[in-house]
Amino acid sequence: MEYGDPQSVERMRADFDRQGAMQTMGITVSDVKPGQVILGMPFNPKFSQHHGFMHAGVITSGMDSACGFAALTLMDAESEVLTVEFKSSFLAPARGQSFRFEGDVIKAGRTLTFTEGRTIAVDGDKETKIATITATMMAVRGLKP
Amino acid sequence: MEYGDPQSVERMRADFDRQGAMQTMGITVSDVKPGQVILGMPFNPKFSQHHGFMHAGVITSGMDSACGFAALTLMDAESEVLTVEFKSSFLAPARGQSFRFEGDVIKAGRTLTFTEGRTIAVDGDKETKIATITATMMAVRGLKP
Amino acid sequence: MEYGDPQSVERMRADFDRQGAMQTMGITVSDVKPGQVILGMPFNPKFSQHHGFMHAGVITSGMDSACGFAALTLMDAESEVLTVEFKSSFLAPARGQSFRFEGDVIKAGRTLTFTEGRTIAVDGDKETKIATITATMMAVRGLKP
Amino acid sequence: MEYGDPQSVERMRADFDRQGAMQTMGITVSDVKPGQVILGMPFNPKFSQHHGFMHAGVITSGMDSACGFAALTLMDAESEVLTVEFKSSFLAPARGQSFRFEGDVIKAGRTLTFTEGRTIAVDGDKETKIATITATMMAVRGLKP
Numbered sequence: 350m351e352y353g354d355p356q357s358v359e360r361m362r363a364d365f366d367r368q369g370a371m372q373t374m375g376i377t378v379s380d381v382k383p384g385q386v387i388l389g390m391p392f393n394p395k396f397s398q399h400h401g402f403m404h405a406g407v408i409t410s411g412m413d414s415a416c417g418f419a420a421l422t423l424m425d426a427e428s429e430v431l432t433v434e435f436k437s438s439f440l441a442p443a444r445g446q447s448f449r450f451e452g453d454v455i456k457a458g459r460t461l462t463f464t465e466g467r468t469i470a471v472d473g474d475k476e477t478k479i480a481t482i483t484a485t486m487m488a489v490r491g492l493k494p
Numbered sequence: 495m496e497y498g499d500p501q502s503v504e505r506m507r508a509d510f511d512r513q514g515a516m517q518t519m520g521i522t523v524s525d526v527k528p529g530q531v532i533l534g535m536p537f538n539p540k541f542s543q544h545h546g547f548m549h550a551g552v553i554t555s556g557m558d559s560a561c562g563f564a565a566l567t568l569m570d571a572e573s574e575v576l577t578v579e580f581k582s583s584f585l586a587p588a589r590g591q592s593f594r595f596e597g598d599v600i601k602a603g604r605t606l607t608f609t610e611g612r613t614i615a616v617d618g619d620k621e622t623k624i625a626t627i628t629a630t631m632m633a634v635r636g637l638k639p
Numbered sequence: 640m641e642y643g644d645p646q647s648v649e650r651m652r653a654d655f656d657r658q659g660a661m662q663t664m665g666i667t668v669s670d671v672k673p674g675q676v677i678l679g680m681p682f683n684p685k686f687s688q689h690h691g692f693m694h695a696g697v698i699t700s701g702m703d704s705a706c707g708f709a710a711l712t713l714m715d716a717e718s719e720v721l722t723v724e725f726k727s728s729f730l731a732p733a734r735g736q737s738f739r740f741e742g743d744v745i746k747a748g749r750t751l752t753f754t755e756g757r758t759i760a761v762d763g764d765k766e767t768k769i770a771t772i773t774a775t776m777m778a779v780r781g782l783k784p
Numbered sequence: 785m786e787y788g789d790p791q792s793v794e795r796m797r798a799d800f801d802r803q804g805a806m807q808t809m810g811i812t813v814s815d816v817k818p819g820q821v822i823l824g825m826p827f828n829p830k831f832s833q834h835h836g837f838m839h840a841g842v843i844t845s846g847m848d849s850a851c852g853f854a855a856l857t858l859m860d861a862e863s864e865v866l867t868v869e870f871k872s873s874f875l876a877p878a879r880g881q882s883f884r885f886e887g888d889v890i891k892a893g894r895t896l897t898f899t900e901g902r903t904i905a906v907d908g909d910k911e912t913k914i915a916t917i918t919a920t921m922m923a924v925r926g927l928k929p
Contacts, residue, residue, distance in 0.1 A: 364544040365544070367542075367544040368542065368543050368544050368549065369538075369539050369540045369541055369542040369543075369549075370540070370541045370542060370543060370548075370549035370551065370552055371549075372540075373518075373540045373541060393514075394514050395514045395515070395517075395518045396514055396515045396518060397512075397513065397514040397515060398513050398514075398515060399509040399510070399512040399513050399574075400574070403515075404513065404514075404515035404516075404555055404558075404559075405555075405558050405577045405580070406515065406551055406552065406554045406555025406556070406557075406558045406559070407515055407551065407555060409551045409554050409555075409558075410549055410550075410551025410552060410554075410555070411551070412551075413549075413550050413551045413554075414543075414549075414551070429544075429545070431584070431587075432550045432584050433583070433584060434581065434582060434583040434584060435550070435581065435582060436579065436580065436581035436582075437579060437580060437581075438578070438579040439576070439577050439578060439579060442576075
């Protein structure tokens, strides 16, 4: 896969920085490649559910952003990315010192891009896949940011 | 449908209050019935995506909690609720003064409960359905809170 | 909702008749309205799974067709419909004398249409909702049938 | 991963042979390993949609069976497998001389098993991934076949 535009990484990072949700949740960009984005987040009790694990919706926020920005890296300079739909499965409770959200493009089209992602909980040396996502992303042209 | 236990509403509200994510996102309980929970959230730029709409993962957090707590209202006193999986579809951008998250039980079983929900954006007198969810919830017994 | 074209019903029925899968499975059109299609199928052991219930994929075939054709009724004359993705949940075993597949458009756009559907098992006077679907449909223009 | 029972493969194949849907669709078992099942199907116009591609529901039937039987290989001798829900995405039209359905267990639990699968269209030397699935399977004990 190749970047959709010479400025793809800059545009992706600028869009990421404009996401209030990512800043508030403490989610940051770990790595960007064409069609792949990896994000990271430390455990934060402010975003827990009632057993003290991270909330499924917060885990999904990280996976959705990783997948959406992975799709954006392949889009042309006129395109913005919007989430059409996603499905998340929760394999294990979201506990750990930190979480890694990986998003990958599976098939990129002019309008729709299919993506897959996952959440890895990190606890010292131990890594556990705790959630997966499949998401459909849409390129929207002419949308003012 | 009937509450699973005389203390169902109290237990549901206590669990809700223990969710750091709900407090941090400013999501509150609007209404509880057997098998139905309605939550509310004012627009908050701290949880936006890059066009200034609410982040899809935050909208999903509200819908997931509404559905999970709707399932919990029908469970027995020994059961805790965990999200197995959900799928969310995003019909329109999440803009509005506030958002209403509705969660309904479609079919309750001893182990699995099927739920459906939706997000209504409210702008003055205007209400718009902007997202839907279908979620599978699981009753877990013997889990310490 | 209004038909997308004066010939919408004729086009929908012609496309339906061209679906080998519908004929082979014995699925027929029960009712068509703008944005809504209802199909029917008698129980058929040739499409069972290993407990003698109807196979989840066959039930999904009926719901997918109901939703896709519901979307098609609102599209313009140049558009064909393709399924982008769907999620099905199986609330109860698929047993019954016959099955009714209902598909409804929730939100129609120029490119994407969001739909919801369900399967009702019919046994004499008794009707049971046994499955639900949410499906994203895409209008494709310039595709030769 | 290890087989759930010394007779896992025999039980899986016996259940497969009892599925009327698999026989009628011409789907056969290509390979079985612990937690992985691969099925195959030749192109068949009797299961087409209206453009002559294979119907999305038929493709899903193959993926659902591959995933369900993959889950069954890890279950104990008293367990039967039922599909709780699945989501399928359709990356490309289902055309080809034959189709390979791959199902893999991602996480096996006592009650729920998470699986992923895909469909590969085969046309001479060319292989194309045309669809993906994520499915939740449930072990049911005490169900008479």
